[in-house]
Amino acid sequence: MTSQAATGNLVRTQGVTAPAGFRATGISAGIKASGALDLALVFNEGPDYGAAAVFTRNQIKAAPVQWSQQVLTTGRLRAVILNSGGANACTGALGFQDTHATAEAVAAALSDWGTETGAIEVAVCSTGLIGDRLPMDKVLAGVTEIVHEMAGGLTGGEEAARAIMTTDTVPKQVALHHPGDWTVGGMAKGAGMLAPSLATMLVVLTTDAVADAQALDTALRRAAARTFDRLDVDGSCSTNDTVLLLASGASEITPSQAELDEAVFAVCDDLCAQLQADAEGVTKRVTITVRGAAGEDDAVVAARAVARDSLVKTALFGSDPNWGRVLAAVGIAPVKLDPQRIGVSFNGFPVCIDGAGAPGAREVDLSGADIEVVIDLAVGADSASIRTTDLSHGYVEENSAYSS
């Protein structure tokens, strides 16, 4: 799929290796019992190594998050090693040692290959079941193998995107080619635990633009606040959420901060749409837009309250235009609203006007896969949207049997 963004072409057949200066691949290291791909490496060949990141706000942080937070304080990154098949969360001091040993092994293998690298230049990301130690014999053997494979010259962005999948059904990647001859690429995984202040989600973004750590940090925070932070599938927030942005400078072009912001936003926004469309058990892609709010924060809080409401989400699963549940959900949000003037529409059809039902509201057709809910709080001029999904039998099925 190719589509036109404000800043250039979005191409979903390319990912983290679309920008110059990056290599990546994915292998099966045997961490997953199924034998599926489970180890990914993204490597920055330079000449620059600036990097930025945002991490989960969960107080319970997985070992790889604790490690990568330390690494990113340097604003510099040579490589990212990612595994599926285990979150390495709630694994105590030994789990942290496992993460550290993994970064050391990557650094050693890259150094052996001729690229002098320290562990402090290697971020680690893990995803899977919380609470179990990783099979470190397999992880460490896999690290040696994956560096050799990558050194062979493969630029396997799609293999990397496949290797980080858990309950995802499709790999998620996209690249944006800026008309100014530089590129931003990205890959993402995440299907459940998609929630506030980051979905459960691993995302690696790459660019060959020339940009220092500060410029990258600014662009990433601005983009994440309006994309990943506004994707809320089930209100759950993982212990492992990580979004990384690496710049190689290989294009030798220095975009303005505004250009970089816009390009990173476009890539994050597209990856978000892909995450939403592949969420666990999804049968409807739902966007909740709140407008007429007294401030943008109010709009986000109100839209999130509706996006998380189980009664709204089950009604939408049933294609039921039960707009009263939307009002009940938004009414409990701690935001300013006017009960006498509040309005709701489904797919552009007004179902509630001035706080009461509109003619024909019960007959609105919600049988399609996309549902747009717009709520007008009628007290101001600000707006915001949250992407979510319905609450289906599929979601219950998948999540009642995940670890068993």
Added chain:
Amino acid sequence: MTSQAATGNLVRTQGVTAPAGFRATGISAGIKASGALDLALVFNEGPDYGAAAVFTRNQIKAAPVQWSQQVLTTGRLRAVILNSGGANACTGALGFQDTHATAEAVAAALSDWGTETGAIEVAVCSTGLIGDRLPMDKVLAGVTEIVHEMAGGLTGGEEAARAIMTTDTVPKQVALHHPGDWTVGGMAKGAGMLAPSLATMLVVLTTDAVADAQALDTALRRAAARTFDRLDVDGSCSTNDTVLLLASGASEITPSQAELDEAVFAVCDDLCAQLQADAEGVTKRVTITVRGAAGEDDAVVAARAVARDSLVKTALFGSDPNWGRVLAAVGIAPVKLDPQRIGVSFNGFPVCIDGAGAPGAREVDLSGADIEVVIDLAVGADSASIRTTDLSHGYVEENSAYSS
């Protein structure tokens, strides 16, 4: 069922008419298409008429809530009329007129019967689908009929409890006979939209104790804060939640405030357990207890965050001891906790000790209908519990087809 409370015997075969001085009944007024009971009346014969109430904190308040809030500013109540089959919420000015007309009709019928009553002494409660006007011809004819039926001498507490049911499968009532020769009775409905700051829920409590409106208000607020406010089935909060407490003084006994507090709490607590057990789609009765908190508010916030987490609730539906999801859920709550010392147990079995998995944690048997989750935040001495349920296929089924 009869059980022993600290303050006396709890009897579930009796309800609002157990205390002296109260009459009640329920009839089919034709509001529900099914012909089931749908109109209830609770009448206080005095000699006292003190009353207290708590209402939904939802900003979108149904017409009967707006009306009853005005009535309760007087601290006095002669009667409560309740209907199922329609919430009369989001029905605009005409919906409010309908509620007002209903109260006027009850007052007129009671006055005709010889009990001079004003509309301002009549509370109105409604439950059902949001957004539709009530069939007022049927409601008003029903009011005349129900007052006649009640005047016939029936004390039909159970019929009243049945007439307020929506998706409830059983009527919920209980009475507590205090050894000091006074009684508190109650009835409740509510099966979904059971949430914070009141479940979607109608509750009428009665007592023949001598107690003024202030004493009743104190007892009711204390009890509600620790019972109904800590029942959270799906995080949703209705537009119609109402809890009323009426005192007839017919026992001529004046309990101490502490005695009244304790008795009202015991009745509310028992009704909560009944609401939890009959929640929509419930297959597990789950209690989330947080201890070791820095304050009781922190304990409530943390327990509620876990009680609302869809991934925890689906895991419990699958009898899956996936304790990592409990940590992920509590970690996002805005409370103080120690990630290195936090602990979790399921049904008394420690599954997480000092932030990491305990031996045998994946084998804990959760196949029974009752699950006790205890989380130790390890930072203080305060605790609180939230009652909730699992998230099942039954919940999704019932709520995706409610209005259709």
